[in-house]
Amino acid sequence: MPLALLALAIGAFGIGTTEFVIMGLLPEVAGDFGVSIPTAGLLVTGYALGVVLGAPLMTVLGTKVPRKRMLMLLMALFVAGNLVSAVAPSFAVMLIGRVVASLAHGAFFGIGSVVAAELVAPSKKAGAIAMMFTGLTVANVVGVPLGTLVGQHVGWRVTFAIVAALGVVGLAGIARLVPELPKPEGVRLRHELAAFKNTQVLLAMAMTVLGFGGVFAAITYIAPMMTHVAGFADSSVTWLLVLFGLGMVGGNLVGGRFADRALMPMLYVSLGALAVVLALFTVTAHNKIAAAVTVALIGALGFATVPPLQKRVLDQAHGAPTLASAVNIGAFNLGNALSAWLGGMVIAAGFGYTSPNWVGAALAAAALVLAFLSAALERRDAVPSPAATDGARAARPESVHP
Numbered sequence: 001m002p003l004a005l006l007a008l009a010i011g012a013f014g015i016g017t018t019e020f021v022i023m024g025l026l027p028e029v030a031g032d033f034g035v036s037i038p039t040a041g042l043l044v045t046g047y048a049l050g051v052v053l054g055a056p057l058m059t060v061l062g063t064k065v066p067r068k069r070m071l072m073l074l075m076a077l078f079v080a081g082n083l084v085s086a087v088a089p090s091f092a093v094m095l096i097g098r099v100v101a102s103l104a105h106g107a108f109f110g111i112g113s114v115v116a117a118e119l120v121a122p123s124k125k126a127g128a129i130a131m132m133f134t135g136l137t138v139a140n141v142v143g144v145p146l147g148t149l150v151g152q153h154v155g156w157r158v159t160f161a162i163v164a165a166l167g168v169v170g171l172a173g174i175a176r177l178v179p180e181l182p183k184p185e186g187v188r189l190r191h192e193l194a195a196f197k198n199t200q201v202l203l204a205m206a207m208t209v210l211g212f213g214g215v216f217a218a219i220t221y222i223a224p225m226m227t228h229v230a231g232f233a234d235s236s237v238t239w240l241l242v243l244f245g246l247g248m249v250g251g252n253l254v255g256g257r258f259a260d261r262a263l264m265p266m267l268y269v270s271l272g273a274l275a276v277v278l279a280l281f282t283v284t285a286h287n288k289i290a291a292a293v294t295v296a297l298i299g300a301l302g303f304a305t306v307p308p309l310q311k312r313v314l315d316q317a318h319g320a321p322t323l324a325s326a327v328n329i330g331a332f333n334l335g336n337a338l339s340a341w342l343g344g345m346v347i348a349a350g351f352g353y354t355s356p357n358w359v360g361a362a363l364a365a366a367a368l369v370l371a372f373l374s375a376a377l378e379r380r381d382a383v384p385s386p387a388a389t390d391g392a393r394a395a396r397p398e399s400v401h402p
Contacts, residue, residue: 002119005131007177008112011075011170012135015105017143018082018163019047019136022098024148024237025156026223032156033091037224038344040091043098044220045344048337050099055106055330059323063192067111068178072171074104074111079167086160097160106333109133110326113310118181123260125314130256130307137252137303140245145238152234192323200316201324203374205331208309211271211367213335214278215302217360219244220340222295225353230291240295247299252306259308267371270304275364277301281357305367306332339363 022029022043030040062070081101088094109132116128143166151159195201218225226232226240251270258266277297284290310328317324343356 004119004178005116005128007170007173008071008116008132009135009138010173011071011108011112011167012132013139013143014075014163014166014170015078015108016136016139017147017166018078018101018160019105020140020144020219020241021147021151021159021163022047023220024144024223024241025151025159026221027234028151028156029091029094033094035091037221038348041220041340041344043095044216044340045337046095047098047102047105048216048333048335048340050102051105051333052330052337054103055110055326055333056323058103058107059110059192059326062107062111063322066180067115068174068180070111071108071115071174071178074108075167075171075174077101078104078108079164079171082160082164082167086157086164102333106329107326109136109329111322113314113325113329114322115178115181117314126259126263126307126311127256129310129314130252130259133252133256133303133306133310134249137245137248140248140299141242142245144245145242148238148241152238195317195324196327198316199377200374201313203370203377204309204312204316205328207267207271207305207367207370207374208328208331209335209338209367210363210370211274211305211309211335212302212332213339214274214360214362214364214367215298215339216336217339217343217356217363218278218281218298219295220336220343221347221353221356225285225356226291226295229285229353230288232288232291240292243292243296244299247296247301248303251300251302251304254300255304256307259311263308263312264371264375266308267305268368270301271364271368271371274298274301274305275361275368278357278364279361281360282354285354285357335363 026037026040029043030037058074062073065073078101081097081099081104084097084100085094088097112132113129116132117125120128147159147162150162222240222244223237226237227234232240255266255270277294281294281298284294310325313324313328339356339359342359346355346359347353
């Protein structure tokens with residue numbers, strides 16, 4: 001694999017750390033600012049919505065900027081947002097910092113996916129995308145647990161300062177290792193927008209929203225769920241996040257490997273199993289060992305969908321994939337925002353800390369239904385109509401027999 005993929009993975013590591021570390025620190029942040037856990041959950045929702053809005057906005061603004069330079073600018077914006085979060089005097093200011101950092105997220109992964117795919121042979125595209133996303137998943141094994149540990153023992157502000165430093169490292173790596181890739185000739189904004197007329201692109205994005213939303217419905221509230229229901233100590237949340245991250249790493253690599261061979265079957269298996277595991281989490285959350293295993297499975301099954309969904313969008317968007325790729329990253333985070341909001345609602349309604357798991361199971365099941373619908377439409381479109389077949393026969397010259 002090219003070294004440039006390592007640079008993209010470094011940037012993804014920083015972004016993944018800031019995206020997920022807040023979940024292990026929700027109780028600390030809520031206590032510091034004097035807000036409830038569901039209110040603190042807005043830091044997850046706000047970040048996710050910022051990605052949804054920032055993905056197309058930053059990509060459109062960067063259409064005339066070389067991809068390497070745009071990646072560097074996005075990392076600089078990411079650093080600035082995390083510094084604001086680190087010094088925020090109020091909950092509102094911290095929320096603003098989270099949104100500023102999130103504006104870089106979608107465009108970075110969207111443009112980075114395109115760059116990663118261009119660096120390798122066509123048969124290895126999903127694997128290259130998965131390699132970049134490995135930075136995001138490894139962040140959940142290393143960055144998020146360490147950030148949670150630092151936040152719980154030294155202070156959550158120190159965690160966000162460290163994340164800003166990670167962004168600086170990512171910026172330097174991109175500057176040094178990512179090559180200057182020529183922009184495709186003749187591709188303009190209208191060509192990028194045309195991809196959204198493709199039903200398969202829209203269906204893939206809808207699967208992204210619902211499928212990944214299922215993951216975040218459970219994981220957003222993992223800290224209170226594991227401490228209040230499973231009976232873990234506060235310090236154990238760090239190691240539970242390590243398990244989630246290990247699951248993500250494994251699922252991401254498996255998803256990347258099989259997406260190049262059997263993309264749709266990979267989606268059927270991962271989405272179906274995710275719906276079942278999330279439903280079972282309402283039961284397994286009451287047992288420490290079963291809860292720990294379930295957390296790892298949610299990470300694995302959720303991230304097994306990332307490379308195939310991202311590759312499907314790139315394939316269906318054809319010659320103008322940059323905006324569609326970035327918007328699909330926004331779709332992941334729209335799912336995050338939707339599920340974090342719904343999960344907070346069912347908790348606030350008094351259904352308990354395990355109730356978001358039912359929300360997640362329903363979302364994953366809906367994504368599975370869309371996967372079957374997408375495949376059915378693709379098969380229908382691949383079968384030529386009788387009229388087209390007759391026309392093709394008529395166009396062929398009659399064979400001459402001696």
